[in-house]
Amino acid sequence: MATQQDVSQSQKSGAAHPVTQRAESAIRPPVDVFETADGINLIADMPGVSKEHLELQAEGNTLTIEGKLQFDMSEQMEALYADVRSTLYRCSFVLSSELDTSHIEAILKDGVLTVRIPKRAELRPRRIEVQSA
Amino acid sequence: MFEGLWGYEHPLSSQFRRLEEEFDALFGAGTSLTGTRNIRSLPAGTFPAVNVASTPQAIMVYVFAPGLDAKSLDISIQQNLLSIAGAREIPRDENATYYRQERFSGEFRRTISLPDDADQARVEAKYVNGILTITVGRRESAKPRQIEVR
Numbered sequence: 454m455a456t457q458q459d460v461s462q463s464q465k466s467g468a469a470h471p472v473t474q475r476a477e478s479a480i481r482p483p484v485d486v487f488e489t490a491d492g493i494n495l496i497a498d499m500p501g502v503s504k505e506h507l508e509l510q511a512e513g514n515t516l517t518i519e520g521k522l523q524f525d526m527s528e529q530m531e532a533l534y535a536d537v538r539s540t541l542y543r544c545s546f547v548l549s550s551e552l553d554t555s556h557i558e559a560i561l562k563d564g565v566l567t568v569r570i571p572k573r574a575e576l577r578p579r580r581i582e583v584q585s586a
Numbered sequence: 587m588f589e590g591l592w593g594y595e596h597p598l599s600s601q602f603r604r605l606e607e608e609f610d611a612l613f614g615a616g617t618s619l620t621g622t623r624n625i626r627s628l629p630a631g632t633f634p635a636v637n638v639a640s641t642p643q644a645i646m647v648y649v650f651a652p653g654l655d656a657k658s659l660d661i662s663i664q665q666n667l668l669s670i671a672g673a674r675e676i677p678r679d680e681n682a683t684y685y686r687q688e689r690f691s692g693e694f695r696r697t698i699s700l701p702d703d704a705d706q707a708r709v710e711a712k713y714v715n716g717i718l719t720i721t722v723g724r725r726e727s728a729k730p731r732q733i734e735v736r
Contacts, residue, residue: 483688487679494682498689500634500652500716524648524717529641534698536635537650564652564716 479543480522486546490578492571493552499542500564507561509568511554517545518566551576633690634670634718638698645700645722652716659713661720663706668720671695 482497499507502520510517520542548554551572558569634651649670651659660671676691678684700722708723 483690484686485676485684485689486686487682487684489679489682496689498652498716500650503715523715524719530639530646531641532637532639533645534636534638536632537637537648563654563713564650 478539479519479541480537480539481544482518482520482542484544490572492569493548495546495566495568495570497542497544497566497568498564499561499566501540502542502561502564502566504561507559507566509557509559511548511557514548514550514554515545516548516554516557516568516570517543518568519543520566632696633674633694634696636696636698640701640724642724644724645704647698647720647722649696649718649720650716651718654713654716654718656713656718659718661709661711661718663700663704663709663722666700666702666704667697668700668704668722669695669697670718670720 482499484498485494485496487494497518499520499522501522501524503523506521506523508517508519510519522537522540522542548570552570553573554570556571558571560567634649636650637648639646639648647668651670651672651674654672654674658672660669662669671694673693674691676689701724703725705723705725710721712719
């Protein structure tokens with residue numbers, strides 16, 4: 454659990470832990486969620502996740518996002534300091550019925566995931582014209 | 587209408603997270619076993635997160651900085667201090683309704699003190715999937731040597 458910012462210090466005390474030997478609890482990535490007339494956009498910071506290790510699942514009205522964080526490590530590696538102590542990202546959201554879960558789009562670029570959940574076409578807000586009598 | 591998007595979590599999970607953050611603040615990130623923090627350490631949750639590891643040949647610094655233009659990063663090394671500075675501006679859609687804005691926006695700088703044997707002349711950096719990996723070589727003399735008994 455204990456980590457040290459001062460790398461030289463931790464070397465002397467030998468208190469470092471191997472990167473891989475850590476209990477796996479998922480990281481909840483920081484997200485931005487905003488709504489436009491067409492749908493909901495969700496942007497999540499998931500550094501270290503590649504397309505192959507990202508999974509989005511819409512089941513019923515729940516959207517679950519899971520990603521595996523990967524970075525090059527070698528066997529002989531010793532962790533000296535760690536802000537990030539898990540290799541799994543996970544978050545889930547309950548969607549409402551006007552959202553169209555069959556047309557969700559997702560783009561992953563430089564560790565940033567952008568998810569667009571459109572509103573059902575028939576349920577998008579319509580502007581109602583006021584007719585003069 | 588979109589209450590669901592406010593978060594699908596167990597009511598206790600935020601309590602647990604707070605507990606975890608407090609634990610981190612007390613004993614975790616940037617804190618040694620004796621509870622002494624490095625003078626340049628930053629509070630938990632600071633962007634970008636950093637991991638540091640070492641091998642017999644090199645010191646590896648992983649900077650978790652997604653969504654950046656790698657060329658705009660300013661990486662410098664002086665004495666044994668490695669510093670990484672940059673900015674991530676997140677454009678805001680004026681016509682949208684925001685429910686959550688947790689992602690970092692603005693300028694950042696992190697300074698990491700490296701071990702004494704860090705070789706300033708051998709530094710490499712690459713940016714893949716939002717992680718900036720900086721490899722700093724270690725000086726020959728510091729590598730463990732096998733001593734033969736005659």
